[in-house]
Amino acid sequence: MPQLEMGGQTYEVDEDGFLQELDKWNRDFAQGYASIEGIEGTLTEEHWKLIEYIRNYYNQFGIAPMIRKMCKDTDLNLKRIYELFPSGPAKGACKLAGLSKPTGCV
Amino acid sequence: MAKRKTPMLDELENGKWPSFVSDIKQEAEKRKTSDIDFQTPKEVCDDLLDLLELSFKDREGHWKHGGVAGVFGYGGGVIGRYCDQPEEFPAVKDFHTLRVNQPSSYFYKTEFLRQMCELWERRGSGITNMHGSTGDIILLGTTTPQIEEIFWELTHNLKQDLGGSGSNLRSPNCCIGKSRCEFACYDTQEACRNLTLEFQDELHRPSFGYKFKMKFDGCPNGCVASIARSDMSVIGTWKDDIRIDQEAVRAYVAGEFKPDGGGFAGRDWGPFDIVKEVIDLCPTHCMAWNGNKLGINNRECNRCMHCINTMPRALRIGKETGASILFGAKAPILEGAQLSTLTIPFMPMEEPFNEIKELIGKIWDWWSEEGRSRERLGELMQRKGFAKFLEVCEVKADPRMIKEPRSNPYIFWKEADIPGGWERDIKDFRKRHQK
Numbered sequence: 001m002p003q004l005e006m007g008g009q010t011y012e013v014d015e016d017g018f019l020q021e022l023d024k025w026n027r028d029f030a031q032g033y034a035s036i037e038g039i040e041g042t043l044t045e046e047h048w049k050l051i052e053y054i055r056n057y058y059n060q061f062g063i064a065p066m067i068r069k070m071c072k073d074t075d076l077n078l079k080r081i082y083e084l085f086p087s088g089p090a091k092g093a094c095k096l097a098g099l100s101k102p103t104g105c106v
Numbered sequence: 107m108a109k110r111k112t113p114m115l116d117e118l119e120n121g122k123w124p125s126f127v128s129d130i131k132q133e134a135e136k137r138k139t140s141d142i143d144f145q146t147p148k149e150v151c152d153d154l155l156d157l158l159e160l161s162f163k164d165r166e167g168h169w170k171h172g173g174v175a176g177v178f179g180y181g182g183g184v185i186g187r188y189c190d191q192p193e194e195f196p197a198v199k200d201f202h203t204l205r206v207n208q209p210s211s212y213f214y215k216t217e218f219l220r221q222m223c224e225l226w227e228r229r230g231s232g233i234t235n236m237h238g239s240t241g242d243i244i245l246l247g248t249t250t251p252q253i254e255e256i257f258w259e260l261t262h263n264l265k266q267d268l269g270g271s272g273s274n275l276r277s278p279n280c281c282i283g284k285s286r287c288e289f290a291c292y293d294t295q296e297a298c299r300n301l302t303l304e305f306q307d308e309l310h311r312p313s314f315g316y317k318f319k320m321k322f323d324g325c326p327n328g329c330v331a332s333i334a335r336s337d338m339s340v341i342g343t344w345k346d347d348i349r350i351d352q353e354a355v356r357a358y359v360a361g362e363f364k365p366d367g368g369g370f371a372g373r374d375w376g377p378f379d380i381v382k383e384v385i386d387l388c389p390t391h392c393m394a395w396n397g398n399k400l401g402i403n404n405r406e407c408n409r410c411m412h413c414i415n416t417m418p419r420a421l422r423i424g425k426e427t428g429a430s431i432l433f434g435a436k437a438p439i440l441e442g443a444q445l446s447t448l449t450i451p452f453m454p455m456e457e458p459f460n461e462i463k464e465l466i467g468k469i470w471d472w473w474s475e476e477g478r479s480r481e482r483l484g485e486l487m488q489r490k491g492f493a494k495f496l497e498v499c500e501v502k503a504d505p506r507m508i509k510e511p512r513s514n515p516y517i518f519w520k521e522a523d524i525p526g527g528w529e530r531d532i533k534d535f536r537k538r539h540q541k
Contacts, residue, residue, distance in 0.1 A: 015173070015188050015200065016173060016174045016175065016186060018174070038178045066315065066479060067273075067312065067313045067314075068313055068314075068315075068474050071313070078307065078311050078313050079307070079311075082179060082181075082311060086178035086179055087176060087177075087178055088176060088180070088181035088311065088312075089181070090174060090181060090312075091174045091175075091176050091181070101172060101173075101174055102174070
């Protein structure tokens, strides 16, 4: 299992970089990952709004929210989400939020 | 090196058919002596063959489920693939697939194909699949660091975009259309291109509950099989009569023209028999031949295309052309396989295609709102009923949507549909009918 070192902490991640130990997540993890996922500088309030929404949803339902629901509940349209997280809601936002890899059909 | 021992795979090279095993072996050998500046492991094809041999031996696959790989700005187009035996097969440890949006009707310049192959040998495995069943150019096998590089070269040098994957609009696909085919009732290439450009967001940034495919067939011959394979099938048709050239019909009967454009050659089928080969095969029995003149009762014609295909020099599609729009085909996943259902009997298909775009908007809104995760449009239509689907499309039920009378009575009358409406009182009803 690959490991990722950030800010003196070691995290176990899968080959796509998704956190394996969900309870190890903290804000530094998200911030540390930002540049890898194409986000410049510090995470803004909008980034955190989406990350927190995803984490809350995941805690409640055990899965990542559907994209449409995510857009509706956060008032962020999909275009804006890609501006905030250039690698997209699944690969970017969910990864920063510390979720395990979303499954989906190819 | 040369560790490859694949007795089971080798069996697949026997027989007179082309073999993907031979193809991959050929590429594996080429990579050993090539002077290409490879950006991916040189042994990628060897390891792929060895891994497949192991899968045959173990009787189970050795690719992990899923994988999230992609390029910045897009959510689709790249399918992450990881091998579950990375130590033993390091060259295929990551082996991602790229879907590349194909040009309409697969018109390529050889120069483009050479450039693409060069790119894919250098930055990928060299293995392609031309084309996937949705229509894309499929590039099989590259490593994670190469994905952005390939995307840059594809879009900047080859001017080709990624296609769809995941829960998004998949790359729209069309038949050869008016560029080569006299049966085309509308410009399929233009429709395909126009809608691809219109729905760029939906193609690249997955936002649906599941995939959505659209395909454009120029006529009911259905060369891209849209009726069987796409959530939205656009099939060319005509409103008026089949055009008949009686002289040419007689020439076919006299043996001056070969039927089926000279197809079915190589065997003597005897002289052309118009009654046996055309008139009697008409599924709606709407044709007649009196030995001199061909008659067609066009009202009964169901566009099977058989007579036109058999005698293309004598019969032509009508002049008032457009398309029928059908929805809901899919392969078996949640429910069994389904063909698409006729929803719009006739729609003119001309730029800027506003009518069909509006219709798609209504359907996507409904599907996104009501559809469950991984539910195809066809399954939602089945779950909610066709009457509801017609309501969503803002279309009235029409006899042309029904295969035959009384076989699928899905129409429920509403009070507003009946002139004068009706009054119902449950108390009054109960006086006459016990519970």
